[in-house]
Amino acid sequence: MDQSEVSKLTRYIEENLRSSSSAGITFVDTRNFRSRIQSKQNHVVFGRRGAGKTSLVQAARDCSNYLDVYINLEDYKDITFPNIVIRILLELFDALDEKISSLFPFYKFSLRAYRVRRSIKRICPHLKQYLHEPDIETQNVSTKDAYHDAFSAGIAAQPINARVGAGHSKTREIKRILPKDKLDFLRIELTSYKKLILDISSLFSNKPIYLILDDFYFVSKDTQPELIDYFHRLTKGTSLFIKVATIKHRSKLYRRIWDRITGVELGHDILEVDMDYTLNDFDNLQMFMRQLLDKAIDGSHSQVDVEDVFSGDGFSQLCLASGGVPRDFLSLFVILGNSILTNDQRIGKADVTEAAIRNANTKMESMKKDSDDEVGILEDYLLKIKRFVFTDKRTNCFLVAKDELEAHSQLKQAIRELVDLRSLHLIDDNTSRAPSDGRRYEAYVLDLGLYDTSRPRNFNQIDPTQRDERSRKDTLRASPVLSMQGIEGQKIDGSYRRTPTPAEQLPLGLSFE
8 A cells, every 4th residue: 555645645634624615525415415405495404513514505505596695603603692693694795795796896887786785885884883782771862842932912003014022932851761672673674684685686687595504503502593583584585595504403493482483493494404324324324435535535636445445344443433424434534544554554443443532532522612501411421321331231332212212301302412412323213122122212322432442341342234144133122221210320120229429410400402
């Protein structure tokens, strides 16, 4: 194996690992997502960190059939609501103003374009003024009323006319206290913004306008429904469509309190695009990752043969270690390429596990960044799940009964979020237990980075491809069952009971949304 060719490949992947307007490995569209995202509909793109959400929306921007405005909400994560609405509106109108300026430069004067740009220049300063004012305040307003009382008397005689007049003026000052609400202002001006969007679209032969809101999950979960609700209202009756990219269980798009509904409802107001590959369909996952690696080899113009890179179950283990996340797959490949391939060795199963363990700290930092103030709770759950599954049961797989998840919403939400944060991976969303007890289960595996060593002793690693002679997943179905009792430190089978220490006790009264 030529080490210089391997170095060329790993360097190319490192330079293009994160998608941007100027870099990024070519988006591998095996499920026709690009054409879906380009359609005239509101879309929300779900995917874990590194799943390729930004690559998809960047790929979708390469089209002349519509106008697009891209906004990364990570830049606005510390801005409160409704100021974040004003920021997005300003960026939207500024970007559209630039597009109008490009289409109609000064030597191609258009009266319609001039009037539209004048409307933008009238609206934006008003928005900026509100941006720096309090969200809600009261104002003292004074008005003055003036009136004049007059009377007159006259004498009429020839040839002399005489008239005497007198008057009295009064001024009355009226003081009032009026509330001033920034959000009310934005709602009142909504019709003006709609008209402006329609006028802008008409300048471009009625092309639709796509507002791309990337990394939506960085916005506070408390205000996410209000934020998407406002821009969904802006789309109604206009040529504007929103394209939101986010992590599924870190997002709250819909809220209902009594009869008041805020946000958007999946399947009705906005359509879902789910980019996540799960270990449930491991064969397709391996095919996708192979295509992704082939694209990187082609892009780097390196002479590397994938068949010469891996030995034994090395490639399968790398797919398992990625959990179906393209960026994790490529990141681990770079680590392995720099440490294994450049030493003229091939990548084996234990090598992949060792690289995943070394990369675990990076993944934990991402979890802390993405989970915000819930990180402590999620870390507690992850610690207890690992102790039960890896330390006590000596395996990487566990089952959770579906009715158990429905009965304990906090456990359900914690597992869902740990999957989104790439610490747990779904391997089967609907299976039974062996021996069968009539209940239905979900099966999960620990991320390889949670292993203590690359070659754990007395350990049974469950792989997604394991089948018996009748293609049954009996080894998976025989995995230990996790319950709320088990998460508190008790053995599932009742063989022993241990009281958790105060540091290990979970704040079970706290609920996730």
